[in-house]
Amino acid sequence: MNLRSLRPRTGAVRSRVRETESVLVEQYGDLVRLAHLVLPASLGRHRRVLVAHALVQRALRRAGTARSAPAVPTPRGESGAGDSVERRLLVEVLRAALAHGRRPRMWPARLVPPGVLRPRLPLVLGLRLFPRSGGADELALAQRLSAAPAAARAAFLLRTVHGLPLDAVQDLLESADAPDPAAALRTAALLEESSRRSPAALLASQEFDACALQAGPTDLLRRTRRTRLLLGAAAIGLLTVVTLAVTGDGTVHRPAPGTPAAHSMPRTADLVRTAAGVWDNTSRVDFTAWPTRGSRAHDQDLLDRALSAWTHPRSGTRLHLAPATTAVPPATAPQLLYAGDVGDREVVLFYDGQRLARYSETRSPARDAELSVARVDDADVTTAAAVTLTRAGGTARYLLAPWVAEAGTRDLLRPDVLAHALHVSKDGVTDPVPTVPATASCESRPVLQLRSSPRVAEHHAFLLAPLGDLSPVHLTYTPLPGHGSPPARQPREATGPQALLAWAHQACALPSLRDTGVRAVNNWDFAEQDLPDGGGHAVWTCARADTWRGPGDVTVSFRTSGYAPAVPARTVARARATAACSRFGQHVVAASGWRSPKGHWYALAAGSRAVISLSVSGDVTATKQSRTLAVPASRNPRITVRARLATGEDLDAVG
Numbered sequence: 001m002n003l004r005s006l007r008p009r010t011g012a013v014r015s016r017v018r019e020t021e022s023v024l025v026e027q028y029g030d031l032v033r034l035a036h037l038v039l040p041a042s043l044g045r046h047r048r049v050l051v052a053h054a055l056v057q058r059a060l061r062r063a064g065t066a067r068s069a070p071a072v073p074t075p076r077g078e079s080g081a082g083d084s085v086e087r088r089l090l091v092e093v094l095r096a097a098l099a100h101g102r103r104p105r106m107w108p109a110r111l112v113p114p115g116v117l118r119p120r121l122p123l124v125l126g127l128r129l130f131p132r133s134g135g136a137d138e139l140a141l142a143q144r145l146s147a148a149p150a151a152a153r154a155a156f157l158l159r160t161v162h163g164l165p166l167d168a169v170q171d172l173l174e175s176a177d178a179p180d181p182a183a184a185l186r187t188a189a190l191l192e193e194s195s196r197r198s199p200a201a202l203l204a205s206q207e208f209d210a211c212a213l214q215a216g217p218t219d220l221l222r223r224t225r226r227t228r229l230l231l232g233a234a235a236i237g238l239l240t241v242v243t244l245a246v247t248g249d250g251t252v253h254r255p256a257p258g259t260p261a262a263h264s265m266p267r268t269a270d271l272v273r274t275a276a277g278v279w280d281n282t283s284r285v286d287f288t289a290w291p292t293r294g295s296r297a298h299d300q301d302l303l304d305r306a307l308s309a310w311t312h313p314r315s316g317t318r319l320h321l322a323p324a325t326t327a328v329p330p331a332t333a334p335q336l337l338y339a340g341d342v343g344d345r346e347v348v349l350f351y352d353g354q355r356l357a358r359y360s361e362t363r364s365p366a367r368d369a370e371l372s373v374a375r376v377d378d379a380d381v382t383t384a385a386a387v388t389l390t391r392a393g394g395t396a397r398y399l400l401a402p403w404v405a406e407a408g409t410r411d412l413l414r415p416d417v418l419a420h421a422l423h424v425s426k427d428g429v430t431d432p433v434p435t436v437p438a439t440a441s442c443e444s445r446p447v448l449q450l451r452s453s454p455r456v457a458e459h460h461a462f463l464l465a466p467l468g469d470l471s472p473v474h475l476t477y478t479p480l481p482g483h484g485s486p487p488a489r490q491p492r493e494a495t496g497p498q499a500l501l502a503w504a505h506q507a508c509a510l511p512s513l514r515d516t517g518v519r520a521v522n523n524w525d526f527a528e529q530d531l532p533d534g535g536g537h538a539v540w541t542c543a544r545a546d547t548w549r550g551p552g553d554v555t556v557s558f559r560t561s562g563y564a565p566a567v568p569a570r571t572v573a574r575a576r577a578t579a580a581c582s583r584f585g586q587h588v589v590a591a592s593g594w595r596s597p598k599g600h601w602y603a604l605a606a607g608s609r610a611v612i613s614l615s616v617s618g619d620v621t622a623t624k625q626s627r628t629l630a631v632p633a634s635r636n637p638r639i640t641v642r643a644r645l646a647t648g649e650d651l652d653a654v655g
Helices: 003-026 028-038 045-065 080-099 136-147 150-160 166-175 181-193 199-203 220-247 300-311 497-504 507-513
Strands: 127-131 213-217 318-321 335-342 345-351 355-362 369-375 386-392 395-400 404-411 446-452 461-465 473-478 518-530 537-547 552-560 570-575 589-595 601-607 611-618 622-624 628-632 639-645 650-652
Touching: 003 028, 003 045, 003 080, 028 045, 028 080, 028 150, 045 080, 045 127, 080 150, 080 166, 136 199, 150 166, 150 181, 150 199, 166 181, 300 335, 300 345, 300 355, 300 369, 335 386, 335 395, 345 386, 355 386, 473 497, 497 518, 507 518, 518 601, 518 628, 537 601, 552 589, 570 589, 589 611, 589 639, 601 611, 601 639, 611 628, 622 628
Parallel strands: 318 369, 473 518
Antiparallel strands: 127 213, 335 345, 345 355, 355 369, 386 395, 404 446, 446 461, 461 473, 518 537, 537 552, 552 570, 589 601, 601 628, 611 622, 611 639, 639 650
């Protein structure tokens, strides 16, 4: 082989790599933005940023050594000198982002994809990086994009920010092995049409800029625990080696079962205690930021009894587990949130990173003891704002988060009555508060109305409903499109006049959620229609109850303008363990029979914003190109409704 003949070829490759590197550096911000937008949000904000930078940097090797490809119009209308280089970079970045996390065909489902295990640069230790938050329009766009396929997100950015024509975008998607490029382009067109502001301006904002980043600390408490565990493991390993060396026979002497050495459990001395000011200087506003409070926080005997009830349950202690919650003792020493006297009981509250454990006992010699354990994983500024300490006589007392600046109570059935101030002790314990009664009567529906401190980014008022679990249920509201809501459905706090009026019609159904592990309930007014025969105005609502374990139940109802505030809305459909009315099921349709003020019966149907036509069948048959339908029918008609979406898909009714 003539080695001289290889020199020109090698020189051409090096020249191509240098040219590719120059274009990559020039287009780095746009390429990172593309990778960041295409990568799944399930990676988390920090990891998604690092993976986006890693994919772009790794694209240099493949794009620089690849052969020239047909040129596409250059992003942002620049000169055509670097068309093929820019195209190769776009294709490689897009292909890598689409393939990230994709499992090979024969790869076991229980194992993480091999691409995720590959070591990548950049590497960041001790810090968490994430883009800065944008405004309401940017957050609404991010919500819509999270529900769209990755290929559609890529097409949306290439069309709006890079300004590429449809055929060029389709060519890039096909070259990057994207699934169904035509469907991705159709979805991208719908995203573009639904934006109130210029999509290019929104995507160019800091919300989607993975190069202009905000830094925050990692979980300092968890890091400290891991350091202790590593040091402990190293000490145990060293002790084992020394023991083997001393005995000389290589025999491992195991401790007897049941001894502390055989099964080590957390000790009271190891309880994690958080300082009072941590919540004001952390990126995690949840239970990890709660300080240790209470007059008995240093009562060794009480803490020993409480921790022992969790780690070594006694037969005389009543155990109450929330749904989908285990009683397994904590692997490491939990965080002590509270220990003190509340009424006639001594109460201790622990948190192990996933669960709350509340131990309480009477102050009498009999020591009537009880342990309640509940899941609170992924709690936030609202769902970690209050914990039930005691319940007695139809009232409850709560321990409020340190970031709660104002506390009050209000009755959901009286939306026009302002909240009453609630007294809170210096340790964060409230006075007794009425709870939602378990009876079928609907005379009152008391809830907590709290307001977070201005020092917390999510500074706002919010409602919590006490429904029997350790954590009260967060109540939210999503208004009708065009009633002050962004283009995408985005729940907001249920403290405004419109939200309170909507909840007044749904509040009577809250007792059905008692002790069911519900985390939050959102009322979504998804449609409105004018009723025939002077029946006034109707609003259709989908109430979704999300649980801590994941699944959610929905109830669809409608109310007319003649309903008084405290009159419950009429339920027309129910569904259990469904994605309907969530960010993973953003379209809904329902139907019901209705009797007009003149005594005539009608079949009513309504769909959410993406519905373009409705078809009903059963006792009456009709089709209408609209989001709502009202046709004459027999008494109490039995009907089935089906909707057609703007995407061309069909949608069945809830339930």
